[in-house]
């Protein structure tokens with residue numbers, strides 16, 4: 001399996017140092033949408049999709065005004081998964097499977113660009129995202145328009161195997177696992193990918209900043225605030241973050257953990273100096 005680490009949506013919130021611990025308080029910070037593109041013997045698989053072509057072209061239809069104000073997305077069409085898949089010489093129809101950490105607007109935005117793909121997601125997440133009569137945070141975080149085309153959903157209940165101490169793990173494709181990490185949303189999961197004798201774990205929005213998994217745990221204040229603002233199950237989120245720290249401490253040689261929005265982690269995987 002060949003793995004590409006893509007950024008499918010740069011965001012530039014103000015608050016520099018308060019967001020990424022770098023620069024001044026008044027500079028813009030850089031956040032990314034870390035997406036995996038897996039080349040397998042039977043087609044392509046995407047892990048998360050970032051923002052899609054329609055989000056970039058008509059942001060007012062799917063990306064809530066308050067969210068755009070806070071996140072300041074770059075809205076660069078060349079960053080969408082579709083355009084990057086094409087730049088690698090593939091077609092949209094080569095993407096047979098999409099595996100989602102969750103359905104927040106900056107993770108499922110690209111679904112419309114791959115309408116024929118099977119979309120693997122936890123049943124809890126699908127239920128909360130598509131529930132009629134959503135209100136409050138749910139209304140803006142889960143824009144219905146991103147799945148109006150009727151994706152080929154493949155939902156998973158959280159009964160399954162154990163993987164490095166995590167329970168309810170399901171294999172959704174050969175060597176690709178859905179790992180329940182509820183908290184940020186009701187059905188948020190990580191996605192583990194076996195590459196040779198090691199694993200990658202895309203931990204989605206289980207944590208926002210690489211320093212949160214370090215022994216001397218640290219996270220810039222604005223990211224701490226944003227995580228708390230968006231969480232729906234605080235105790236589970238905190239407990240799962242602790243389990244991720246233990247995973248890195250005890251099995252860091254076998255599992256490489258990264259999150260969705262940290263540019264430092266993305267660059268480490270793309271082997272570009274931060």
Ligand SMILES: [Zn+2]
Nearest residue numbers: 104106205260
């Ligand atoms: Zn996110």
